[in-house]
Amino acid sequence: MSVKTLEIDGKMVTGMAGETIFSVAWEHGIHIPRLCHIGGISDVGACRLCMVEVEGQRKLQAACLTQIEEGMVVRTDTPRLKAHRKLIVELLMAERNHICAVCVANGACELQELARSMGIDHVRLRYRFPVFPVDTSNERFGMDHNRCVLCTRCVRVCDEVEGAHTWDVFGRGAGSRIISDLGEPWGASESCTGCGKCVQVCPTGALFDKGKTVAEMRKDRGFLKYIVTAREKKQWIG
Amino acid sequence: MDRVSRRPRLSTVWLGGCSGCHMSFLDLDERLIDLAGRVELCASPITDYKEFPETDITLVEGAVANLEHLEHIRVVRKRTKILVSLGDCAVTGNVTAMRNMYGLEDVLTRAYRDTAAVVIGIPNGNGAVPRLLERVRPVHEVVKVDHFLPGCPPSADAIHAFLIELLEGRTTALQGRFG
């Protein structure tokens, strides 16, 4: 595999052909914001937070889906990109009922952290206050659609890593909703193995362990790297 | 504000909130004594005032939930130089605004009929209870807000740091987290 050299935010960096701008940037300490991306599962380019400017390209590019090229000049942190990202986070905050004060993930939420890191101290948009259900039919986990940002990490990890494909998306537009199986309550799902991977990868408090109360939910994402690496290198125990 | 002639006048206002932000303000503890020397405390929820006074800085706790809040915050805005949304209810609507997911009628019915034990019936008509707005709104949806200090509640340290910055004429590097 060939090595490519490119410039990100004025820094000369190298990566292997086929790597994305996103992963090369992170390897070099340039932390492009993201929400739908999580290492170990496929990328869908849905959150648009990782949009970057590539010199010579008319349009902004999603860093998680754009492969590096020799001599590329990338900017990840221009005022324009910052303004866009801030507005995207505000849009999310206003879209559903993200009431941090009563959320299990308060203090350990990627959306909340994105807002903080961008200096968002209020939302300039009108809150929508849609009505969404909470599914607590599963024995061990809960799903609060009010806190869902539709990043589809749960859908992908369930399909690609666990191989169950319990989750998918129903409906369209702002009415889209994550469903288990064909819309049954989670507890009635026949495909769900109860592995809980979806809960761990969920960036917000949408998926949570039952029994956790406000600000108690902490998520462990280490398992993903562990499984994926083991799979790639065929390192099995025993 | 005219720093030479007098101390800045500080007021606090309590709209639709749990008073936790005020409690957090009181948690400044001994720092309150220092603060009292630097500002002139004017109106607060425990001050008996007929009319809201002219104020340099007003901290607003709570969301705009009823007609009284709406009228009050408009007056406050007119008489305040620097208006600050203090805490998540003022900044986002927070718990106060959770009723927005349901219709006002449903909320009132639930509170005053379905779950009432002693006096059953929605209070209205006599003017004793201000009419609820159809939707609870964060303060900046109703009047212009100059600064935001989110948190549920914002910690005493955050409030203190914010006030000191403001009193010393710096407004940069203020960063709060929702929740």
Add this chain to the structure above:
Amino acid sequence: MTVEDLLEKQTEETERQAALENRILCCTAAGCVSCGADGIRGAIAGEIKAQGREGKVEVCGTGCMGLCSQGPLVLSAADRKLYGNVTAADAAALVSPNPIDRQALAPREIDLGAPFFIKQTKIVLANSGRVDPERLDDYIAAGGYQALAKALNEMTPKETVEAVRKSGLRGRGGAGYPTGLKWELVAKQAAPVKYVVCNADEGDPGAFMDRSVLEGDPHRVLEGMAIAGYAVGAQQGYIYVRGEYGLAIQRLQTAIKQAEREHLLGSRILEQGFQFRIDLRIGAGAFVCGEETALIASIEGKRGQPRQRPPYPPESGLWGAPTLINNVETFANIPAIVEKGAEWFSAIGTANSKGTKVFALAGKIVNTGLIEVPMGATLREILFEIGGGIPSGKFKAAQTGGPSGGCIPEQFLDVPVDYESLARIGSIMGSGGLIVMDETSCMVDVARFFMEFCMEESCGKCIPCRTGTVQMYDILRRMTTGEADEDDLAMLKGLSELLRETSLCGLGQTAPNPVVSTLKYFAGEYEAHIRDHRCPAGHCGLEAKEATR
């Protein structure tokens, strides 16, 4: 059917039609059907029997005759007379050989010498309103499938691609990508399996060009696709047609069956080595499935959501195979280009936009209906000569390109309508919807309408489009009720920029266009709504409302 059979069939059918005393053509496109065309056709058939004129007079249905506002339309072929607003009571007079009886029809006659007819140039719609879309013989009599025969017998696939490239044809779905280049990209892929897909998921509000072509001349599209299959090396084609187009689906099904039976599609086409099958895939009502990657996902049986491009479908499309996706109107141009040559086609139109464009005229215009004009015609010619002008009142704006397009004000009426010129003035060619507005239209409300459409049709995958359209709609709605202020206007602009630059697919990227163009040309109207809580067009009913903010 061999090529010889094809030519023989053409002669036979032409002679048969010439031997008739008259052929009465009833427009049975959706517009005329909705005002009773089927009953009229039945009445005429009944009269033919009643007057004993079987074998001398024939009645048949056709595709759209264009002047929808005067439907139901009936054309008497022998004396070339077109009648509008026909009723079943006119059947007797239409069938009668007696000129005196036919006098009764005079008030219904439409002048075929009117600008509406003579100012048009018909390539795509050449057969529409002239052939029976349910009879293959009619299409063959009009020269149908001879372009396919020519390609198979006289041209190599490479030459066919070259002819399309040289013609200068550009995609009629809206974006205007050079068709020949797309074909070349697919043709040069070395994959064993390739696909040709016809995008018939027409969904812009007010647009009915593709529907009319499919309803009126389905074989033309099939022939175009077969030629494309030959040129790029594909043996399978799909037509992705929206489920709401019942009549188009039915006629396509009939046409595919007929063509397969006669070896014009399927295996051994024209009894030669080339094989090409076409199957229909019915859309379930999602506008976003007109976006090519979402369309592909939908055909594959997946959720109809777009994905990031590249890779583009010519490299990796349907089931990962190289896929050629063109719009209905694009394919409908192909037979004419192959038959008459690239030079003939490229002589029509402007420097960079060749050929013709079909438009669906709707809104505040006298002649609502379907038209086809050479590229480069001005809006003034289209709206005031062909369209007959505004019924009452004054022209305000024309909206092209549907929810992805913009509003064009009066000062640009003389701009030639081609891809580049429209883009320069903030709109797009789009698929061909052309909605005319007069002074009673409020431009803020127009922007609100299109934003509502995008909001409801957003697939929900990417955040800017999914929730940005909701917020933009809310701001526009509040403007029309007097509840918005300057901050909202600034936010509207910020959101426009965000959606344009960061949305995943064309739907979100172009959703702000109606807002941006109305803001540019009608800024005063926005200001009136915000500052004075007043609607200059008197449309929003703002006077009665007191501002609540």
